[in-house]
Amino acid sequence: MNDESRSAERIQMKIDAKDFRVREGDTVDLRQWPTLVDPIYSSKEHYRQILDDHVLRLSAQQQLLYASNRHSVLLIFQAMDAAGKDGAIRHVMSGINPQGCQVSSFKHPGPAELQHDFLWRTTRELPERGRIGIFNRSYYEEVLIVRVHPEILEGEGIPNRPKHGKALWADRYRSIANLERHLQANGTRIVKFFLHLSKDEQRRRFIARIDDPEKNWKFNLADLEERKFWKQYMKAYEQCLGATSSRDAPWYVVPADDKQNARLIVSQIVLDTLEGLKMTYPKASADRLEELQAIRAQLE
Numbered sequence: 001m002n003d004e005s006r007s008a009e010r011i012q013m014k015i016d017a018k019d020f021r022v023r024e025g026d027t028v029d030l031r032q033w034p035t036l037v038d039p040i041y042s043s044k045e046h047y048r049q050i051l052d053d054h055v056l057r058l059s060a061q062q063q064l065l066y067a068s069n070r071h072s073v074l075l076i077f078q079a080m081d082a083a084g085k086d087g088a089i090r091h092v093m094s095g096i097n098p099q100g101c102q103v104s105s106f107k108h109p110g111p112a113e114l115q116h117d118f119l120w121r122t123t124r125e126l127p128e129r130g131r132i133g134i135f136n137r138s139y140y141e142e143v144l145i146v147r148v149h150p151e152i153l154e155g156e157g158i159p160n161r162p163k164h165g166k167a168l169w170a171d172r173y174r175s176i177a178n179l180e181r182h183l184q185a186n187g188t189r190i191v192k193f194f195l196h197l198s199k200d201e202q203r204r205r206f207i208a209r210i211d212d213p214e215k216n217w218k219f220n221l222a223d224l225e226e227r228k229f230w231k232q233y234m235k236a237y238e239q240c241l242g243a244t245s246s247r248d249a250p251w252y253v254v255p256a257d258d259k260q261n262a263r264l265i266v267s268q269i270v271l272d273t274l275e276g277l278k279m280t281y282p283k284a285s286a287d288r289l290e291e292l293q294a295i296r297a298q299l300e
Helices: 003-011 044-068 085-092 139-143 150-156 165-185 199-211 213-218 221-227 230-244 259-276 286-299
Strands: 072-079 101-105 132-136 188-196 251-255
Touching: 044 085, 044 259, 072 085, 072 139, 072 259, 085 132, 085 188, 085 259, 139 165, 139 230, 165 188, 165 230, 188 230, 188 259, 199 213, 199 221, 230 251, 251 259
Parallel strands: 072 132, 072 188, 101 132, 188 251
Antiparallel strands: none
16 A cells, blocks of 8 residues: 555544435424534544545635536535634635635625515626636525515515515525526536534634634624524524435535634545536547647757
8 A cells, every 4th residue: 555545544534424414395493403513523634634625626616616617616604603603714715716606794784785586696706617606695594684684675675575574585595596497407506505503503603703803793782692692693694504405405414613623524525526517628629639749849
């Protein structure tokens, strides 16, 4: 066995995406989904070995995605504050060519965005073929924060808005599901991550941000106010995950109390998704090969 094989064997581990996937039609009770599981890694060095291996393989797959130019990939990250979305995106995608990847973050919609339907602003940021798009929050905010704070709806100018709350959310779930089916049919593979953080771990991370001067900028009073609505958010997430996870656009509930473990789970799922596309580099035609040989002869 050569050194490369020994290295690969050392970092080999078992991550089964099905353990974290919400099956289509499931009723979701987040109390039954862990926020912490046994770590996949045995040490910080081992964690780095596994992540580096994933990043290297993701880089190779991203080049294939760009070269084959047949698919695009959309990764959606949703979570409570301090769950680690930014860190997961930064570490997992660290080896991706910036030219083949775009990250979009969505906050409260502005005046121009409120003049359109709720899917408009995110649809504009969808990745083109050959590229990976990452949504740090997404159109799902419209069935999460808007559900917890329904007063936001007053600014959206929806005509003939259903008075019964369930009908409104059912309409939005249906719109989202229809969009994702359309995208899937046209070559966009969608993978959605809910980073599942416990309330106690969020408290610890908030305190750490306050205690570390270099992280003070990450915390504001609004984060503390939103924490008061924890139960309402969990209910909104449960309804959303159950209503919008499908075979072609699945939700994965990733235990997020251990940041390193969460990153390894996310990177493995992204890698499985890309490898599942079974991409190959385009084959040159006979005419193209003849042309290339002629060019080579000139260069020599």
